[in-house]
Amino acid sequence: MANVINESGIIGIIGDRGSGKTCFMTRLLLQDYNNGRKIITNYWVDFPHTKMSFEDLANLPTHINGSTIALDEIHVAVDSRESMSSINKQLTKLATQLRKRNIILYYTTQRFNLIDKRLRDQTDYLVRMSPASDGIFIASTYNRWTLDKPLTNKRFDGKPFYKYYDTTEVIDF
Numbered sequence: 001m002a003n004v005i006n007e008s009g010i011i012g013i014i015g016d017r018g019s020g021k022t023c024f025m026t027r028l029l030l031q032d033y034n035n036g037r038k039i040i041t042n043y044w045v046d047f048p049h050t051k052m053s054f055e056d057l058a059n060l061p062t063h064i065n066g067s068t069i070a071l072d073e074i075h076v077a078v079d080s081r082e083s084m085s086s087i088n089k090q091l092t093k094l095a096t097q098l099r100k101r102n103i104i105l106y107y108t109t110q111r112f113n114l115i116d117k118r119l120r121d122q123t124d125y126l127v128r129m130s131p132a133s134d135g136i137f138i139a140s141t142y143n144r145w146t147l148d149k150p151l152t153n154k155r156f157d158g159k160p161f162y163k164y165y166d167t168t169e170v171i172d173f
Helices: 020-032 054-060 086-098 117-122 159-164
Strands: 009-014 036-039 067-071 104-109 125-133 135-144 152-157
Touching: 009 020, 020 067, 020 104, 020 135, 020 152, 020 159, 036 104, 036 117, 067 135, 086 159, 104 159, 117 152
Parallel strands: 009 104, 009 125, 036 067, 067 104
Antiparallel strands: 125 135, 135 152
C-alpha cells in the first residue's frame, strides 16, 4: 500500500490484539524514513528515530515539525473518557495543526471509539487490520467519509517487518 498521506494528515490503524497494527505502522514508518522524513515514535523501532513519550509530545515542541509521528496504543493518552485531561487536549490540538507543522501522524488503537472524538474527527484514513494466516494480514483502508465501504483490501506480509520493532513492548502513559 502506497502511503496516501504525503505531507500532513492522520492515518488511524485499528484492529484486535495481534491483528498486525503495530507491524503495519512500522512498515509505513520505514517507508517514510526511506523517503527522507524524520521519524518520531513512542515505541522502539530498529532504524533512526527519536523516541518521545505522550507527555513530551503534548508539549508540542517545535523540533517535531516536518516529521512523521507514530503513536502506538494512542488510547492510553487520548482516551475518549478523559477528554478534559491536559495531555488529551494538547495531543488533539496537535492533530488540528498538522498541516501547519508538516506532520504525518499514524496511530494504533484496538477500537476507534476508545479515542477522543476530536481525534476521530481529524483522522483522514482508517486502516482496519485483520489476521489472515501466519504473518499475513488484511489491511482494509477507509476514508473518514466512507466507513461502510473500504477503498482497498490488500494483503500485507508482516514477516519482513518483525525485526524492526518489539511486539511485546508495553506502551504506558
